[in-house]
Each structure stands twice: as structure tokens, then as C-alpha cells.
Amino acid sequence: MTASRDLKELSETEALRRLASVPFGRVVFTRHALPAVRPVNHLVVDGQVVIRSNPGTVLSREVAPAAAVVAFEADELDPYERLGWSVIVTGVARLVEDPEEVARFKELLHPWVQGGMDQVIRIRPEFVNGFELVPVDAAS
Secondary structure, eight states: OOOOEEEEEOOHHHHHHHHHHSSEEEEEEEETTEEEEEEEEOEEETTEEEEEEOTTSHIIIIITTTTOEEEEEEEEEETTTTEEEEEEEEEEEEEOOOHHHHHHHHHHOOOSSSSOOOEEEEEEEEEEEEEEEEEGGGOO
């Protein structure tokens, strides 16, 4: 049996560092008054989450143009050892309009799925929450 675990809160700096260390996460948004989730690959640049999307998708068509409040979650969890971490960023999603920024992000972020993925969306965090599952004796 695995030993007990505790939750250790991460600082904002550490939470963003860990978020940047994994290649994909999940965008959580509202669609037709219900929660919706999309897995995406991402970058963390200057403390902001950057993703790419196709112009016809719900993210590019409904979420980013409306400057919607979204959450972005990523984690690295080991179900056997019951160790790992999770980070949730809550903020506003907007299309990146500056052509130089768009070009820079397109060069840095390569989509995992087929298609143009010609739009870049930035999530500016308002809240950053992170926690780590640690052995009970390591939580203090």
C-alpha cells in the first residue's frame, strides 16, 4: 500500500515553471452555458499561456474573439506512486493580433494535429493555482 500523501501549494512562479515543463494541457471554457474542455499543446511565454487554433474552431470563433474567461490546466501525476502536481491558470483568452508576435509564436509552437492552426491565442492569467502531491512527512 502506498503511503499517505499531502497537498503542498506551489508558488505562482513554481506553478508557471511546471506548466511550461509539459507539452500539453486542457483549455476549459463555457459553451452553450455548459463547461467544455479541449486538449491542446501550449507554451508559457512571459507568464502567459499560448496555444494555436484553426480559424473555424470553437476556440477561435467563439472563445478568443469574445475575450472569454477560461481555465487552463496541466499536470504530471503518477497514479501508482500517488505523486505529482497540477496547475490551473484562470484568465482571459484573446487572439494575438500583432503579426510579429503571431509569427514568433508560430515558429515556437508546432501543433500536434493536422491543419493550418493559423491563429494564436494568448491566455493572460488572473489567478495561478498549483499544488503538488507529496509524502506526508515532506509537506512541511
